[in-house]
Amino acid sequence: MINFSSILKVSNAAVDVDSRTKDDALSFAVDLACKSGAVPNRDKLLVEIRARETLSSTGIGEGVAVPHALCDSITQTVLSVVRLARPIDFAAVDSKPVDLIFLMAGPRGDTANHLKILSKLARLLHDADFRNAARAAKDSEALVHLLLGKD
Numbered sequence: 001m002i003n004f005s006s007i008l009k010v011s012n013a014a015v016d017v018d019s020r021t022k023d024d025a026l027s028f029a030v031d032l033a034c035k036s037g038a039v040p041n042r043d044k045l046l047v048e049i050r051a052r053e054t055l056s057s058t059g060i061g062e063g064v065a066v067p068h069a070l071c072d073s074i075t076q077t078v079l080s081v082v083r084l085a086r087p088i089d090f091a092a093v094d095s096k097p098v099d100l101i102f103l104m105a106g107p108r109g110d111t112a113n114h115l116k117i118l119s120k121l122a123r124l125l126h127d128a129d130f131r132n133a134a135r136a137a138k139d140s141e142a143l144v145h146l147l148l149g150k151d
Helices: 022-034 042-055 111-125 128-136 140-148
Strands: 013-017 059-061 068-071 078-088 098-107
Touching: 013 022, 013 140, 022 042, 022 078, 022 098, 042 068, 042 098, 068 111, 078 140, 098 111, 098 128, 111 128, 128 140
Parallel strands: 013 078, 068 098
Antiparallel strands: 078 098
C-alpha cells in the first residue's frame, strides 16, 4: 500500500482557498498537484478530472470531495488537499456543500494502487473526528501532517 507520505507534500496543500465554483476549486487542486513535479501536463489532468466529474460527482458527503483520475502523462500518483474558505456546491451525494477536497491523480496503468488509495482515503474521510481536525488545521503544513499521521 502506498503511504500518504509518498504522494503528498506540504506544497500540495492549501487552506482557506477562496474558490466560488466547483470548477475553480478543481482547477486550483490540479494546480497544487502540479507542484509535485509528477504532473507534466496540467491541462491534460484537468480534462481528465472534469471528465470524471461528468460521470458522477466525487462529493462523497459530509462536506468532502475526492476528485480523482488516471492520466497517461502522469508518472506517479499525487495527492493534493484543499480546504476552502467557504463551502461550495459540488453536487455531493448528500447535497451538502463541500469545503474539503482531496484530489488524487495517478498513471493510467496503475488502477489497483489508485483504488487502494481511494479506499484508504474514503475510510479516513468518513471519520468525523478526522474531518473536524482537517477543518481546524491552522495551516497547510498542519493539514498535511494530519494525513501523514494516518500512514
